[in-house]
Amino acid sequence: MQLRRRGRATLLVAASVVLVACGGPVEVDVPDLSRADREACDAFAAELPDSLAEQDRVDIRPADAPAAAYGDPAIVVRCGVPTPEGFDLTASCETANGVGYFIPDEQYDDQGLDLTLTAAGYVPRVEIIIPAEYRPNAAPAVMSVLAPLIKDHFTLVDDCA
Numbered sequence: 344m345q346l347r348r349r350g351r352a353t354l355l356v357a358a359s360v361v362l363v364a365c366g367g368p369v370e371v372d373v374p375d376l377s378r379a380d381r382e383a384c385d386a387f388a389a390e391l392p393d394s395l396a397e398q399d400r401v402d403i404r405p406a407d408a409p410a411a412a413y414g415d416p417a418i419v420v421r422c423g424v425p426t427p428e429g430f431d432l433t434a435s436c437e438t439a440n441g442v443g444y445f446i447p448d449e450q451y452d453d454q455g456l457d458l459t460l461t462a463a464g465y466v467p468r469v470e471i472i473i474p475a476e477y478r479p480n481a482a483p484a485v486m487s488v489l490a491p492l493i494k495d496h497f498t499l500v501d502d503c504a
Contacts, residue, residue: 368404369412374423376409380467384409384422387469387496391420395488396473396481416474418481420489424470430463436503439486442493443503444471454478460486462493464503469493 376384391411393400398414409422427445435451436443437460445463450456458473460482471489473481 366415368402368406369417369419370404371408371410371412371419371421373405373408373410374421374425376423376467380423381409383496384467387422387492388420390492390496392488395420396477396484398477414477416476418474418477418485419470419472421470421472423467424461426468427459427461427463427470430461430503434463434503436464437482437486438503439483440490442486442490444486445503458482462489462497462503464499464501465493465497466500467497469497 388409388411391400395411395413395418398418401412401415401417403410403412411420412418413420427447429447430445434445435448436445438444442462443464444460446458446460450458455475457475458478458481460471460473462469469489471485473485
């Protein structure tokens with residue numbers, strides 16, 4: 344796996360995932376998508392693995408959202424998210440298996456924060472939220488597993504490498 348870091352951004356990315364406690368389904372926001380983006384996101388979601396970063400897939404609500412969740416607390420993968428705040432040509436990116444992931448600047452240094460990774464250079468965009476409990480090992484594992492699916496299903500519009 345290839346993993347590297349470039350420049351830094353300073354703006355926060357607001358997480359738009361709400362986790363349901365007590366073992367119930369993980370609630371995910373469903374973005375407004377064009378028909379083409381919804382089809383691409385649905386195809387991507389259908390190919391997501393049964394486990395990710397050693398966490399088994401769990402139920403989400405709504406069940407037909409272009410998303411998946413793994414473990415408790417849940418690692419959440421969502422498709423069709425907007426461009427994250429702070430993502431531009433000078434933004435920090437980590438690259439794994441040829442896919443660049445934007446990470447908000449403040450999350451690099453504070454291992455106690457949940458980690459938000461966004462394949463921001465692709466359309467539609469994929470966001471992965473990794474709870475702090477899984478840091479630091481889950482991020483490289485998640486990025487490398489999802490990279491081939493992202494390259495297969497989405498269009499690269501801004502190389503975040």
